[in-house]
Amino acid sequence: MLGLKLVLILLFCWEPLNALESDPELTSTYYQGDILNRGAKRRNGIGNEIFRWPNATVRYFIQPNVFDKAQLAHISEAMATIMNNSCITYVIAKEEELPLALNITGLNDGCNTEVLGYRKNAPNRINLQPHQIGKGCFRIGSIMHELLHSLGFEHQHVSQNRDEYVRIEWENIDKNQFTNFINEDDTTHWHNFGEAYDYNSVMHYLPMAFSKNGQPTIVALKKGNYDMGQRIKMTKSDIRKLNKMYKCHGYV
Ligand SMILES: [Zn+2]
Structure with a gap:
């Protein structure tokens, strides 16, 4: 069952091997690079509703004194993009809400997510190492990537049907x-919400x-893989899946 162990996730970048080895999304000690707690289920989207943020509202708290204004603006932009494309709302947590809030930290530990989805018994946390804007964890897509993990x-x-589309x-x-x-x-328990x-x-x-060894680890088997690994934006499919997961208006 899902209760179990948690999952941590990793991220990665665009650069070739040498850069990949230092990619903050590919911290190798983490499960799938940027997921801190290993999950028992390894699917694209979490299916169990108890791991969804109540009322599609994410109460969050940003670690003080680690991000500069530009970095804070970038975090806000990523949140705004998610809010503008779904029914998710990000709200700064009140003091009494902090224990279950999403804690956004800026440790020098790459970009990662503590657990997938909302948890009452584990830290809801993402880490965004304070890289320069546009680099590492501060590519706008990397911030959205971690927010989507959370x-x-x-x-x-790792979706169920991946072997039809990629060869590992x-x-x-x-x-x-x-x-x-x-x-x-x-x-x-994990599924793709009907999306390809x-x-x-x-x-x-x-x-x-x-x-x-510098050779590919994921090879596309079909056409349409023009931007694999991009960290620029959510695709239309990413947006639809998020809306379906949270049963946003028009997607119920
Ligand atoms: Zn990830």
């Missing part, structure tokens, strides 16, 4: 990183993610 989404490449090149992946590509869970596999999702890995 809202309940997994990486696209296991021989190019360090064995210690295999866990980042496993999707053997066949329960319905999306190569260009902001939740997709780069083709070279966790490569040990």
Whole structure:
């Protein structure tokens, strides 16, 4: 069941291997790079409603004195983009709401998400290492990527139907990183909300993610993979899935 263990997620970038190794989304000690707690279920979108933010409202708290004005504006922009494209609302937490609020920290620890979805028994936290605007964790898509993890989404490449769309090149992946590509869970607790596999999702890995030899680890099997691993925007499919997950108006 889902109760279990939590899942942590990793992120990655555009750069070639050397840069990937230092990519703040691909911190290798984390499950799937930027997910801190391993989840028992490894699907694209969390299915259990108890892990959704109540009333589609995320109460949040930003660690003080770690982000500059531009970085704070970038976090706000990412939140605004999600709000403008869904029924999700971000509200600064009141003091009494802090224990269950989304804590946004700026540790020098890459970009990662503590747990997938909303949890009452675990820290709701994302970390955004305070990189320069447009770099690392402060690419706008990276911020949205972590926010989508905290809202309940997994990486696209572990969805149930991924083998129809991508081939995982296991021989190019360090064995210690295999866990980042496993999707053997066949329960319905995680699902894709009826959306097709999306190569260009902001939740997709780069083709070279966790490569040990500079060769691709994820190879697309069909057309349409023009932007795999992008960290610029949510795709229309990303937006629809979010709206379906939270039963936003028009998606119920
Ligand atoms: Zn991730």
